[in-house]
Amino acid sequence: MQNRKVLIRRLSSVAAIALAPFILASQSGAQTAPYGQPSTAKGDWYMYFADPTGSRYLPFDQINASNFNKLEVAWHFKTDQLGAHPEYKLEGTPIEVNGTVYTTAGSRRDVVALDAKTGELKWVYSMNEGLRAAVAPRQLSGRGVSYWTDGKGDDRINYITTGYRLVSLNAHTGQPVESFGEHGIVDLKVGAYHGVIGQPGKYEQIDLVTGEIGLHTTPTVVGNTILVGSSFKEGSQPLEQNNTKGLTRAFDARTGKLIWTFHNIPQQGEPGYESWEKNSADFNGNTGTWSGITVDPVLHSVYMPIEDPTDDAYGGARPGNDLYGDSVVCVDLDTGKLKWYFQATHHPIWDYDMSSPPLLMDVNIDGQPRKIVAVPTKQAFLYTFDRITGKPIWPMPEKPVPQTNVPGEKTSKTQPFPTKPAAYARQQIATDDLIDFTPEMRAQAVDIVKKYWKMSPMYGPAVVSKVGGPYGTMDIGTLGGGTNWPGASFNPETHVVFAPAANNGVSMMGLVEPPAGLTDLKYLEGIGGQPFRINGGPGFGSSSDAPKVSDDDRRLAAALAAHPQTAVEAPPPRAVNGLPLVKPPYGLLTAINMDTGDTLWQVPNGDTPDEIRNNPALKGMTIPRTGMGAQDGVALTKTLVIQGDGQYVTSGGHPRGAYLRAYDQKNGQEVGAVWMPAPQSGSPMTYSYDGKQYIIVAVSGGNYSGDYLAFSLPGGN
Amino acid sequence: MPQAQGAMRSVWDGVYTSAQADKGKALFGDNCAKCHGGTLDGNDEIPALKGSHFMADWESQTAAELINRVHTTMPMDDPGKLSTPSATSVVAYLLQQNGIPAGNSELTDLTASQARIDAQKPGS
Numbered sequence: 001m002q003n004r005k006v007l008i009r010r011l012s013s014v015a016a017i018a019l020a021p022f023i024l025a026s027q028s029g030a031q032t033a034p035y036g037q038p039s040t041a042k043g044d045w046y047m048y049f050a051d052p053t054g055s056r057y058l059p060f061d062q063i064n065a066s067n068f069n070k071l072e073v074a075w076h077f078k079t080d081q082l083g084a085h086p087e088y089k090l091e092g093t094p095i096e097v098n099g100t101v102y103t104t105a106g107s108r109r110d111v112v113a114l115d116a117k118t119g120e121l122k123w124v125y126s127m128n129e130g131l132r133a134a135v136a137p138r139q140l141s142g143r144g145v146s147y148w149t150d151g152k153g154d155d156r157i158n159y160i161t162t163g164y165r166l167v168s169l170n171a172h173t174g175q176p177v178e179s180f181g182e183h184g185i186v187d188l189k190v191g192a193y194h195g196v197i198g199q200p201g202k203y204e205q206i207d208l209v210t211g212e213i214g215l216h217t218t219p220t221v222v223g224n225t226i227l228v229g230s231s232f233k234e235g236s237q238p239l240e241q242n243n244t245k246g247l248t249r250a251f252d253a254r255t256g257k258l259i260w261t262f263h264n265i266p267q268q269g270e271p272g273y274e275s276w277e278k279n280s281a282d283f284n285g286n287t288g289t290w291s292g293i294t295v296d297p298v299l300h301s302v303y304m305p306i307e308d309p310t311d312d313a314y315g316g317a318r319p320g321n322d323l324y325g326d327s328v329v330c331v332d333l334d335t336g337k338l339k340w341y342f343q344a345t346h347h348p349i350w351d352y353d354m355s356s357p358p359l360l361m362d363v364n365i366d367g368q369p370r371k372i373v374a375v376p377t378k379q380a381f382l383y384t385f386d387r388i389t390g391k392p393i394w395p396m397p398e399k400p401v402p403q404t405n406v407p408g409e410k411t412s413k414t415q416p417f418p419t420k421p422a423a424y425a426r427q428q429i430a431t432d433d434l435i436d437f438t439p440e441m442r443a444q445a446v447d448i449v450k451k452y453w454k455m456s457p458m459y460g461p462a463v464v465s466k467v468g469g470p471y472g473t474m475d476i477g478t479l480g481g482g483t484n485w486p487g488a489s490f491n492p493e494t495h496v497v498f499a500p501a502a503n504n505g506v507s508m509m510g511l512v513e514p515p516a517g518l519t520d521l522k523y524l525e526g527i528g529g530q531p532f533r534i535n536g537g538p539g540f541g542s543s544s545d546a547p548k549v550s551d552d553d554r555r556l557a558a559a560l561a562a563h564p565q566t567a568v569e570a571p572p573p574r575a576v577n578g579l580p581l582v583k584p585p586y587g588l589l590t591a592i593n594m595d596t597g598d599t600l601w602q603v604p605n606g607d608t609p610d611e612i613r614n615n616p617a618l619k620g621m622t623i624p625r626t627g628m629g630a631q632d633g634v635a636l637t638k639t640l641v642i643q644g645d646g647q648y649v650t651s652g653g654h655p656r657g658a659y660l661r662a663y664d665q666k667n668g669q670e671v672g673a674v675w676m677p678a679p680q681s682g683s684p685m686t687y688s689y690d691g692k693q694y695i696i697v698a699v700s701g702g703n704y705s706g707d708y709l710a711f712s713l714p715g716g717n
Numbered sequence: 718m719p720q721a722q723g724a725m726r727s728v729w730d731g732v733y734t735s736a737q738a739d740k741g742k743a744l745f746g747d748n749c750a751k752c753h754g755g756t757l758d759g760n761d762e763i764p765a766l767k768g769s770h771f772m773a774d775w776e777s778q779t780a781a782e783l784i785n786r787v788h789t790t791m792p793m794d795d796p797g798k799l800s801t802p803s804a805t806s807v808v809a810y811l812l813q814q815n816g817i818p819a820g821n822s823e824l825t826d827l828t829a830s831q832a833r834i835d836a837q838k839p840g841s
Contacts, residue, residue: 085789085796533751535760542793553751553794571756578769611773614836648773656777702774703782 036151038097043688045096048144048218049487050635050685053360054294056489058686061638062693063713068640068662068672071711074694075119079141079706082106082124084544089681090698090706091216092144093633096687100171101696102157104142105706108133108544109162109216111145113174116689119710123174125167132163132209133545137233138290140542141706142216143485143682146226147171148253156180156253158226162543164188164214166228168256181256188228189213191261194244200279201268206244210551213244215290217485222295225259225333226251227302229289237534239519239552241317243285243310248293250302250336260336264289264306264324271338272323280318286310287325291485292357296371299388300333303373305354312351312478313462314511314523316408321346328354328375328383330390340390344375344383346412349404349461350509351478352378356487360387363495363594374490374594376499378482379458380425381418382592394420394597401459406511408522411461420597424590425482425501426582428458429474435576436583437618444576449474452572453508465510465528471572472510472527476582481505486633486683489641490594491665497592498641498665500605504586504629508574515559527572531565532556577617584626586612589634589643591668601668605632606661609647633683635695639665644680644697660684660697660711674711678704725831727839728780731820732832733809738819741810744803748792757814767814772836781829784808805829 038044040051040058049056063071080086083106094103094114100122101114113122133139145159148168155171166188168180176184189206192213196202206213213230220227230246232238246264251257264287266272273281291305309318309325326345331338345352356376363370373387384393398414426433434445449455454463454470465471481502488499512526526532534552575581587605592598604627612618612626630646645658652673658680659673682698692712700706726732746755752763759765764774775783788804790796799807809824822828 088786088790531755533754533760535763542790567755571754571758575768609773610776610836611769614773614776615769616837648776650776703778703786 034152035098037149038147044098045685045687046147047095047220048093048146049292049294049357052220052222052295052297053492054292054357054487055359055492055636056487056634056683057491057636058688059493059638060686060688060693062688063637063686063695064639065662065664065671067713069674070713071674071695072714074117074710074712076710077105077112077114077119077708079105079708082110082112082126083108086705087141087542088700088705089140090700090708091682092141092698092708093683093685094144094696094708095147096685096689097147097155097171099689102145102147102171103708104144104159105708106141106544107542109140109142111157111159111169111174113157113171116687116694117692125169125174127161127165127167128545129161129163129165130545133161133543135210135551136162136164136214136543137212138162138214138216138231140216142218144218146219146221148221148224148226158219158221158253160188160215160219160228162214166219166226166251166256179255186251186256191249191258192230192244192247194285195242195282197242197283200282202282203267211244217290217292220293220295221253222297222333224253226253227293227295229291229293229304230264231288231290232286234535237524238286238311238521239555240285241310241520242283245285246288246306248289248304250333259334262304262329262331262336265309266323275321275323277319280320284310284318284322291353291355292487294358294360295333296360296387297333299371301339301387302331302333303358303360303387304329304331305356305358305375307353307355308348308351311521311524313349313509313525314406314409314521315347315349316406316522319410321412322348326352326354328358328373330387342383342385342390344377344379344381344416346415347410349409349411350459350475351507355484359488359490359497361490361492361495361594365393365595372594374497376483376488378477378484380423380427380477380482380501382421382424382497382499383418384421384594384597392418394418402456402461404461406462406464406523409461415459421592422599424499424592424599424602425503425588426476428460429455429476429506429582431455433582435579435581437579437621437623441576441579441617445581448573448576448581460509462509462511462525464523465512465526467529467568469572472508475507475509476505478507478509479505480507480629480631484631486631489634489636491636494665495594496600496665497594498634498636499590499592500632500634500643501588501590502586502629502631503588503627504580504582506574506581515556515563515565517562518555518559529568530571531567532560577615579612579615579617580629584624586629587627587632587646589641589663589668591665603663603668605643606645606659607649607651609645610650610656611647630679632680635684635686636665637686640671641665642684642686642695644676644684644699646679646681648679648702658699660695676709678702678707681706725833727835728812728817728832729835729838731818731822732780732828733812733819733824734821735819737806737809737823738813741806741808744799744807745810748799749807752793757811766811769836772815772834775834776836778834779830780808780812780824780832780834781826783811783834784829801826
């Protein structure tokens with residue numbers, strides 16, 4: 001009863017808060033109370049990517065080219081005190097609804113509600129999950145939260161904990177919603193499963209504490225449905241072929257009840273199962289939906305980007321195309337039934353994933369209005385389809401690609417190649433792409449590649465890494481290139497996509513036989529002649545919770561104790577004088593007209609980072625603006641592309657730091673830049689409240705721990 | 718001429734000893750190498766601890782700040798395990814591996830707060 005009273009008292013304060021939009025409405029003359037559903041037209045950035053189409057666009061231009069340089073820090077929220085220790089990789093994009101900013105923060109992934117004008121902390125919600133969080137595959141603060149409302153004052157914040165629980169909180173009090181799931185919580189591990197070796201068609205629930213599955217992407221909330229994907233440890237070195245299987249699920253936003261489950265790896269009898277030869281669908285895992293899911297509520301269509309199966313670089317135990325690995329999949333919002341799919345990479349062994357939220361746009365192609373979906377990728381192709389039928393808008397022929405020579409591997413003979421839009425970043429490395437600041441550097445790079453690495457056209461498969469070379473195939477875009485999780489954006493009024501891309505994300509794809517006793521996988525990523533190492537993956541082991549256990553590390557230590565390994569030589573070089581093997585630009589920002597598929601403009605994303613400009617090998621040389629090889633998301637206003645530097649830059653008489661930059665959407669010209677103490681580490685967002693526009697961006701990195709910075713123009717209101 | 722107390726020096730002015738770096742090397746091998754690699758070259762998203770990217774990350778900060786970072790957040794699976802003196806030795810090793818020469822005086826709490834990290838030797 002006591003709790004109930006508290007709840008009622010808090011709900012009564014809802015009425016007071018609900019007055020705020022009334023004031024806003026009387027000023028703008030556009031809306032009347034009650035607040036109802038949030039919208040970008042009202043100034044709300046109410047989803048991770050602003051709205052269900054994934055646009056990252058707010059139709060406001062109080063902040064514009066003429067005043068961007070005057071932006072000031074209105075407030076900031078340092079996240080150090082959340083969680084047991086500070087976090088240095090803050091990746092959240094907050095949402096804002098009607099005067100309150102909500103986001104996740106800190107090494108325990110707490111949820112905070114902040115006053116949109118002042119940053120004052122309204123409430124904080126924290127769940128201590130113990131071992132379940134300590135072993136979770138995706139740790140750190142996550143990417144943010146989702147909002148649901150009935151439009152009448154029942155307003156909720158949904159988020160996914162480090163340990164993979166879906167939590168529904170009262171947006172005004174931060175208290176769990178009793179009527180949702182069990183006391184506000186749905187255990188997402190319930191229903192996650194793996195196969196049973198030797199028993200095709202049999203599936204087994206994973207362990208609720210130690211079973212591998214998680215998610216740091218925000219759930220997508222549309223209407224009364226919450227969509228939740230799945231994610232695993234970084235896929236290049238899973239230790240179980242029969243890992244947990246990716247799935248995508250829909251839950252009732254009011255009650256938390258499961259509505260449907262889509263099996264990202266088809267089960268026996270489901271379409272796509274036959275694309276895994278030898279029943280291998282049953283004994284492979286991963287294939288999660290770890291990036292953002294977008295929705296067209298009018299078409300009742302859900303667009304899901306799906307990643308690689310087990311594992312990222314070797315598919316010997318899963319011959320075939322392996323649906324729905326590396327596919328964009330469209331299902332019905334109400335039933336989860338498959339409408340169409342497109343597999344961008346057959347038999348995925350490049351870690352290409354589908355790493356960005358699909359962009360849902362209404363455009364005019366050859367004079368005809370078309371509903372399209374455009375998917376930015378690590379490949380730097382913008383795969384574009386009719387989003388009703390799944391048919392490519394422009395031809396996408398299958399073309400022959402290089403073939404593997406790795407024992408047991410079978411590569412697809414062809415892969416689809418979009419003819420339009422043109423690739424918006426590097427897709428392969430040829431001699432002409434190598435560093436050329438001086439002829440000596442080019443010669444050195446050519447020498448390094450010749451001695452140690454294998455150059456290949458796009459879709460060059462990994463090689464078995466061996467002493468004397470080649471140690472790996474030089475691919476680009478696989479891990480760190482093209483457009484990754486921050487995704488791209490579009491302006492729904494001008495039909496232009498703005499795509500950020502890393503242009504120097506070179507991966508050396510080498511395979512080694514793992515130490516005996518470690519795993520049932522024949523090959524894992526590694527470098528011949530070097531002791532085997534496990535790539536922990538970003539943030540793994542960094543949650544607030546104790547005890548700190550890495551089962552993989554323990555298994556590796558045991559395997560290496562039985563079969564010690566030592567380096568037989570120095571590791572093969574991957575750089576020239578500490579500079580990237582490839583020449584600038586290291587990162588790009590590209591505008592693409594989706595009515596025609598033509599590139600409008602392309603510029604380096606930001607300035608030359610300190611690590612390049614201060615490199616002793618370049619002393620005395622004039623280096624053109626290189627841009628940055630970072631995963632840097634953008635936000636759009638009516639007229640600007642806003643993107644922060646992803647690396648440290650010291651310039652303009654400022655102390656060391658980074659810049660939040662604004663580019664003119666028409667021509668890509670930089671029209672303003674404001675200083676920040678550290679690089680952008682989460683994509684920016686913008687909102688307008690009480691007559692004032694704000695930009696929030698997460699910054700962290702190097703010596704600087706997580707901080708949300710809110711910028712606005714000077715002058716009170 | 719003795720330095721005035723509180724005067725900022727560069728890490729290039731011999732701010733740690735070889736013995737400290739040796740101690741740091743052993744600690745690094747036990748606690749850090751499993752992720753950052755025996756040659757400090759990192760791995761995918763795990764940052765390298767030598768070279769221009771690392772130095773750019775710490776440029777113009779003090780060695781004390783780097784020690785504090787190691788002490789409070791590393792190793793990631795057991796932060797706080799390295800005491801401040803141990804973290805100091807690890808940082809001495811990192812400086813050495815980045816081509817910054819050893820000197821005759823030990824790096825300590827006090828001297829670290831007065832040692833500025835410069836990617837390149839000042840005046841070079």
